[in-house]
Amino acid sequence: MTKLPAVILAGGRATRMGGGDKGLRQVGGKPLLDHVIDRLRPQVGAIALNANGDPARFAAYGLPVIADSLPDWPGPLAGVLAGLDWAASQGHEAIITAAADTPFxxxxxxxxxxxxxxxxxxxxxxxxxxxxxxxxxxxxxxPVALRDDLRTALKDGLRKIVLWTDQHNAGLAFFDTHPVDPFFNVNTPEDIEEAARQMEDL
Structure with missing residues (x-):
């Protein structure tokens, strides 16, 4: 069975971190993005990065870098849409998304x-x-089949992901929060320290 492609959402502006790319901040001796890729790679096929600005800063990863197709930083859904458009161009039927600042x-x-x-x-x-x-x-x-619906919703001003996913009866996959919250995400310098501590406990 062919593994689905994945898109790592790294398009945020990291305002609480003082700007820049959160995914390139070091945690436990290597960039956050490395932790994310290491967790994701065994589970998926092709991987792309959704990021805005100069893609050269991610050149060392050797991954496709796809920018938002809509202006004015409309949020994570714009990254999902960019990923769906990329996947459609590659002939895929769906994508997996993961955040670039969530190492667990x-x-x-x-x-x-x-x-x-x-x-x-x-x-x-x-x-x-x-x-x-x-x-x-x-x-x-x-699913790639919903990309045009998502594009229309974004152009109409929708920004909250769950409002759109609720319209399409999205399923939920529940995960345990022990020994650490698997979706702990790094937003501040203090979070970097906390993530490093949690890595020692795993």
Whole structure:
């Protein structure tokens, strides 16, 4: 069975980090992006980066770098759309997305997303705390067939991922939060220190 391609969402502006690329910040002796690629590579086929600006800064990774196709930083959904357009050009039917600032995501992410996909083929990762459900919308399974619908929604001003995924009855794949939160993401310099501590506990 052919593995799905993946798109790492690295298009954010990292304002809480003082700007720049969060994925290139060092955690535990290597860039965040390296941790993400190491976790993702065994689970998927081709990998691309969604990032804006000069793609040369990622040249060492040897991965395709695809920019948002819509202006004015419309958020992660624009990265998903860019990934879907890229996948369509390669003849793929769906993509997996992962965030560039989340180094502990599950090693069975892709299998669980596929197993729990909704009727449209969409699925988001999620965690539970008691009765509360936390969706992780930058980690998902996205069918190429919905890309034009997503493009229209973005052009109409939609920015919140779950509003769009709810419209298409996305499934949810639940993951355990122990021993660490698999979707802990690095937004601040303090988070880098916390991520390094958590790596020692794994």
């Amino acid at each position: 995501f599950p090693t069975d992410l892709v299998a669980e997303l596929q197993a729990n996909a909704g009727p449209s083929g969409l699925c988001l990762a999620a965690t539970r705390e008691g009765d509360k459900i936390w969706r992780q919308p930058t980690f998902g399974l996205w």
